[in-house]
Amino acid sequence: MIQKEGLGWRLAKDSSKGKFPVLIGGKNWAFELTELEWVSLVQVVNDLVAEHRKIESELMPEELISLEIERQSWWACLDGDRYSWSLKLILQGDGRSERGVEGYWPVPAAQEFVSAMRTIWDS
Numbered sequence: 001m002i003q004k005e006g007l008g009w010r011l012a013k014d015s016s017k018g019k020f021p022v023l024i025g026g027k028n029w030a031f032e033l034t035e036l037e038w039v040s041l042v043q044v045v046n047d048l049v050a051e052h053r054k055i056e057s058e059l060m061p062e063e064l065i066s067l068e069i070e071r072q073s074w075w076a077c078l079d080g081d082r083y084s085w086s087l088k089l090i091l092q093g094d095g096r097s098e099r100g101v102e103g104y105w106p107v108p109a110a111q112e113f114v115s116a117m118r119t120i121w122d123s
Helices: 035-058 109-122
Strands: 002-006 009-013 022-026 029-033 065-071 074-080 085-091 101-105
Touching: 002 109, 009 109, 022 035, 022 101, 022 109, 029 035, 029 101, 035 065, 035 074, 035 085, 035 109, 085 109, 101 109
Parallel strands: none
Antiparallel strands: 002 009, 009 022, 022 029, 065 074, 074 085, 085 101
């Protein structure tokens, strides 16, 4: 089992858990993901953060930005400025997903959560 936690976020992966091996959470909430949902979530979040990195040097310090990606059953939104951002996720309860859930991490929990996602993904 791999577990990471910080102020306002948590993330755990336990391959022995069966159908829902990944837990993601924020302040006062959490939900579990299937392996397929986890894989697609990591791709969506990585693409969203990469898009922010491409344009962050073009943003003025006080300029705000909102980036969205919708792919497979996920909708993700990064809101912030060139230095920091929040992250909102929605797993849409459609034909591909068994349920619908929402999650949100404010600044700076969002960046810490994404960093932990990368660590778990790479291990």
